[in-house]
Amino acid sequence: MKELHKLLDRIVQRVNINLRELEFDVNPLVSKLIPAGQMTKFYAFYGITPHHSLNLVFKHSNLSGSYFLGKVRVTNSLLYKSDIRGDELKKNGDLFQYQDFNIPVDQDEEISIDDSFLIKTLVHNYSHDPETLETFFIRDTVSAHFANIHGSPTDGSFLGPFATVDLTTIRDCVIGAYSYVQAGEVSHLNIEPGTVWVRKPGDFNFMYRYPISQLSNYVYFAAGSPPQGVFMDFLEDRKEAFQRVFSVVNIETPLSVPPSASLDRFAVIKPKTKIGENVLVAQRAFLQNSVLGKGANAQENCYIINAKLQGNNVTAHGAKIIEADLGKNVFVGFNGFLRGRPGARITIGQDSVIMPHTIIDVRNPLTIPSGHLVWGLVQNPKDLQTNSMSLKDFSKINSRMCKGAMLFEGSGGSFVSGFQERIHHILEANGAFYDGKLKRGHAQRNQNISFNTIQPYPEGDKEGLYPTIIIQP
């Protein structure tokens, strides 16, 4: 176990050097967060299909979780039950559009994770940084529970629990718990917990901040103990259900899945769940007594419980939808927490957009009209009034607007159409529009994946570390 400890120390030291200007010490936050014994107990796994380019190299790392579809390289990292998903990596010859540039990609993109400690973090593929089109790196970074690193190089940063960095290059940053940053390249920033920040430089800027006292009820993180609050309790209560899917090598599908849909073998499916055509259910998704209409997708770490989704719904990474009815094309962003209750369901009209990191937590029925944008903390109709707007009205903003704790500057039209285009892209990439011949996406391509499980050294100095593993076509 000696080398595992050395590796952790080394990672913490490197991250601290990067964060020295912010005077931020990662050490008390991560030390004792995951007992080292835990890190040897789980196993890592990676998926193999003929559709994803294979070039996996792990060296002196600790890995668990992770399906690593597509190219990957990991060196001196600790990935504790994290998912690294490389199924949209750019290929040699692809064209990457950035502003007015059309940049040809000159080699297959690869994920590279160096000196990082990612704790139950989801890393998604596709570098949006025009400077590193061929490498998706997350060097010298510590990321806490259930954070998302999506489409972004990251460097020398610390991400708190349930934080998300999206389509963003962040360098030497501290991202607080449950903060969402989609802001282009940022450096040397310390983002307060509960910040939702969407910026397109020169075009628009959206900023919302959670009232910290209320956020603490949902997630609270301080040095010396794991994150606490409603989010952690919710996950903890459902942890056991995942044990079975991880304890068997091959698993039977518990329900019938249309030939155009795909259900990941590491998802948990509880009784009375129905899956429509073109549906994608990703790894570690949790579905219970719910209906997923045609083209809906349930992404990694999402929970859909006692809910009905009409179709073409995106339930993004880490989102939870409980006791709710969603119309067609409703989008629920990263780490959204939508908790209705029996007799107090949440109803969302079609085409509405629930922004990433939105909490809708009600004790009486709540209806969100169709075509609305919702953000922040919504516990009753009054909150909804403050924290939502019709997309149509939002599109009309062209300078600046304050509404509750939200500040918007710039073009509302750009903001709304940017969101809508992205939702369309996600549905398309996931195969929601597959017509039996064309528009094939992940739902059709991910149906048949081999999963390979690897375990670390069981004892000795290298306990908890994996040997060097190189996998090529």
Next chain:
Amino acid sequence: MKELHKLLDRIVQRVNINLRELEFDVNPLVSKLIPAGQMTKFYAFYGITPHHSLNLVFKHSNLSGSYFLGKVRVTNSLLYKSDIRGDELKKNGDLFQYQDFNIPVDQDEEISIDDSFLIKTLVHNYSHDPETLETFFIRDTVSAHFANIHGSPTDGSFLGPFATVDLTTIRDCVIGAYSYVQAGEVSHLNIEPGTVWVRKPGDFNFMYRYPISQLSNYVYFAAGSPPQGVFMDFLEDRKEAFQRVFSVVNIETPLSVPPSASLDRFAVIKPKTKIGENVLVAQRAFLQNSVLGKGANAQENCYIINAKLQGNNVTAHGAKIIEADLGKNVFVGFNGFLRGRPGARITIGQDSVIMPHTIIDVRNPLTIPSGHLVWGLVQNPKDLQTNSMSLKDFSKINSRMCKGAMLFEGSGGSFVSGFQERIHHILEANGAFYDGKLKRGHAQRNQNISFNTIQPYPEGDKEGLYPTIIIQP
């Protein structure tokens, strides 16, 4: 699946080229033997410990089963549910004694399996060929169900079901079903089914041949269908019990195991089994309602059912012991089939040696006195009379002797002491003599193995083949 078929064709062609002088065509024997669909269903696994040198490379192979402990290299091979065990490989600097030579090993020994098709074959480590001390190869070889390749380079050969080549280099040979060959280097031989041949050139020669009509009842193999007979039925009846141990990633030990003993997680343990100190239970062993006394070992693919073993017993690869009581130090060789029945138990006195490929199959109680050597087919006391001798008397042979279907030439003393030394070596290597500090063996070293499972491409041209996988420390 195209490439899997190409690979099979290529292997068959290469083996046939090697066997052309014997006018032997492997093709009808292997074609349709394992439906190709089967070959994509199982997974391969390899063990990792800090005690075994790691250098695994697989290229364009199909692998399943296999724990590959220690160094290995596999290219263009089909290993169908075969076990390749490299836990006694020589190390750089070891001295290898051969006749009057003391040959230093100049690099770590590695297993290398090229263009081979091994069907449920057990391959054990340690090349005894002084010409290839550093490589244990099995190039261009097809081997059928439950054959053993033990301690031997092999080349361009065909091994029938339940055949064993032991401590032997065989080149361009055909080894018939249930034949046992331990004969030093042999080439261009076609060994009839049911031949038990132990030879030390210039020292002794032991030869027994099963009456073919009676052997057919136990194992019969002809082109176009899998092997048939009592042996296959026996295994088929117990196949299901293995499904559970292979379907879960981590398995709980169902009984208490002394700290000096080890029980492989891929063994099947049925109720009322007891395991003493220093016991080694290997992968795919099957134990039911049996007692294994101190220092006993149950090797790969062995079955011990309703039996009591007093201690320091070797139950070699593939041996079956049913309804029997074995005194201390009783040795049961490879693929031995000892079948007592309720009320008709087999009792074997201490220090007796049951030769490899011996069948003792009784319907009335049978007692084998202590210190005896038993070979061939024994179904009643009369057979025992013909097919056994006290080790003391056997040692006295110094020229030639015929007994039933057995012919012995040379020094009985050498033959007996060779056996006894080997049994002692096996017990020592397996840790039977561990005293809490010294004489550590496999039983103590194999307690904590990480198992890594790998699956082949699930579809496409490469269906059933594994990607290239390189694993280093």
